[in-house]
Amino acid sequence: MASNARPYWNSEDSDDDINISMISKAPASIQSLSFFPVSAQQERTRISSTAPLCTLPSTSDAFKPLRLEFGEVSEEGPTFVPFKLVRGYPGRYVGRSNQKKVFEFFKETLLKNRVWDLFAQSDPTAKHGPLLLIPTIQFEQFLNIANHQLDGELAIPQGRAGELFSLTFGEWDTPRPRFLGRANSASAVDSLRERAHTLPADDLSHLTPSCYQMYQDKIDEIYSSLKIGKKSNKLEAAKNKRVQKKKDSGRMLKRVQRYLGLRQAISHVSSNSYRGLVTTSWGSQKPAPFKPKESVRFVCVDVEAYEEDARVVTEIGLAVLDTEDLIDICPGERGENWFSLVQAYHFRIEERRYIVNSKFVQGCPEAFDFGKSQMVSIKDINKVVGKVIGDKNSEDQRPVIIVGHDIRQDLKYLTSIGYNPWGVPLIVDEVDTQAMFQRIERGPNGRSLALICAELGIPGCNYHNAGNDAVYTLRAMIAMAIKRTIDGSDRKEESFTPGTDEWTDGDMDDGGCSKRSAPPAETYCAHQSKDELQNVQW
DNA sequence: GGTTTGACCAATCTTAAAGC
DNA sequence: GCTTTAAGATTGGTCAAACC
Structure with missing residues (x-):
């Protein structure tokens, strides 16, 4: 001392x-x-x-x-x-x-x-x-x-x-x-x-609208946490958390639009000039109005597991959309012209090929409608998935946006087959179509993939085949982004009084920075060795 | 000084809707 | 059926302030 x-x-x-x-x-x-x-x-x-x-x-x-x-x-x-x-x-x-x-x-x-x-x-x-x-x-x-x-x-x-x-x-x-x-x-x-x-x-003039919004949210949260009034702090905090989640869903939707060229990134653009950059007269019979800052690959994941034991993964579906391929192609009313650009994969675990769900969900592993299913051994499945998604040794080093319907569950399933999506630097953003639809619908609960597709006018069958579900999920994402652009969400949201609408995420927001979830505290991987949990690099 | 009331916090339970 | 997640309600312990 x-x-x-x-x-x-x-x-x-x-x-x-x-x-x-x-x-x-x-x-x-x-x-x-x-x-x-x-x-x-x-x-x-x-x-x-x-x-x-x-x-x-x-x-x-x-x-x-x-x-x-x-x-x-x-x-x-x-x-x-x-x-x-x-x-x-x-x-x-x-x-x-x-x-x-x-x-x-x-x-x-x-x-x-x-x-x-x-x-x-x-x-x-x-x-x-x-x-x-x-x-x-x-x-x-x-x-x-x-x-x-x-x-x-x-x-x-x-x-x-x-x-x-x-x-x-x-x-x-x-x-x-x-x-x-x-x-x-x-x-x-x-x-x-x-x-x-x-x-x-x-x-604050140099802040992008999204940064300004996030800063304001942060300060609001501090003030509300300090409140000691009649209203319970816990209730107040819970409400703030709910509001934040809703705003995050809105920003996620806007980022998807940005990646697809349906919304202009407004980094370093003053808020005054921003309004001129919002699409006002775009129609789905024209190519995406904006050139994205950089092209990305959307990789949608869906995992099917045995209904009697959720640790037993039986199928993995992947659907890939490269935004580079979308340039100069009119998407169509629901994005149907972009659907054919999606590359789909369906992997079945060879050792578990006999497992077919039928008790609580109707599985259909034989009914992959977008290509040919591939049998893969359980010991190799993490490598195969890694090859499609990409890693630091891949030729293509563009950012990957991982997509899923209730994505957190699928990401956890991936860890159980020895692929840790939180350990892949290429994956920069997460998109959850369930949250996106909830945001559009402003509903209290998430909806099933089949219902969302039906609502969006996307024909589909043989759900609960991982390959099919991955494709439908990506289609739903595209359709929602286009629908939102055509509906002119920005103009609608301006009609809400600022601060009174929990769903409003800032009318001058471009979605802000990409956002990844935190890895789960614990993952069920008892049946996997430690080595298997390490991502295999290709 | 003792009692009542309201507020706060943490833990637990319930419900609903998804996923498989 | 089980699991997960989120939201809301309930419960029990604790305390300060108000009241008698």
Whole structure:
């Protein structure tokens, strides 16, 4: 400890409640550790104007702001915690037995004898006042002191509740918190809060509409998480999650349109000029109106498993659509002119060829309608699937958009045959046709593939053959993207009042960045060896 | 000081609709 | 039939504030 010792107290900061001119030359990891009573600090100030002699352990990962003046943005990297959450910590996160003494400790020390670096994050919609933040490291150190003095084990909560204690800003080039000043009393905090209203407005003009929307959603979520009102936080959080999911479905639909050339990517296009780039008079008897930024391959996956034991995969269907092939081809009303460009594969597991579902679903492994089924040994199936989807050794290194109907389930099935789709860098985005249809229909539940095809006017038979289902799923995706383009979803959505419609994902949104799901916590692969789970490269 | 009330949180259960 | 997912409801424990 001694070897890492360093002085931490700067007398210049001690005698004023607020120091808004320039932060101490010492990093925050040093200055923020002024966790001794003010009287002691003041005593030192009176004795000498030179740096003090107290020491603290080095914290290599501590928050280390540069010299900051009022209004300057924080550097990239540090995490923040809302000051409101810090003040409410004893009531929200401390158990009954310790709450009283922790509450007393906070009351006596939080705003009387500590110096905090306060930052502010503005609400892009100006619905709320500036969000007051402190660096997470300062609160952690405060808890350490509390634990030392109270002989307790106070900590930042784990899991979802803990996320609010480690907020990051600046993603997608969005604004970062601005420095307000240092405060060591309630009145100082109040003064800085007032002064936060005089901060210059953040420049958001460079943000794409999708980035702006995501930033706004993030700030809204933080504010709603901090609410302690009549409405249950849990209900509020659950609602936010639902809304987010719906918005994500809308963005997914728009990305599909973008990949197909039915929607213009609007990265780095100002929102004013964006409106001119929306299709207004396009008809399905014309080729796709926009040239996609880069061509991609859609690979649709459908997996059939034995109905008595879902771990036993019996068929895998793959359907591939190369957007390069779509150029200059009119899709037709439902995309039927593009359907013939889909390349379909149907693989049956040789050792399980005798298994045919009939109890709960009517399987038809012999009825692949879009080519010739291939028998593949269970030990080779991951390699065969990998060859179609592609990997880092493939000749074609273009991005792959993986598609499925309730795709999460199919991706999990793939892991059970030894192919880990989350370990393939080529796969950059996921499309779920069930979620897409739910988005279009604005319905509460997902619908079956057969029903969706019927609704979209796509004729089909022999469902529950993996090869057929993969083809129908891809057709449904195409038909929905075209239908949505022709219906002019953008114009319709503009009629909704912003903020009142859970389904509206931003009328000037192009779908944003590609998005992959997180891999499942556990995958059922007991019958597969560890080696089998490694993707085989071709 | 004791009781009541409302809020919050976590865990659990139920329901519905898909998948096989 | 079983599994998964999501949403909503219920339950029990805890606590603060209000009330008597």
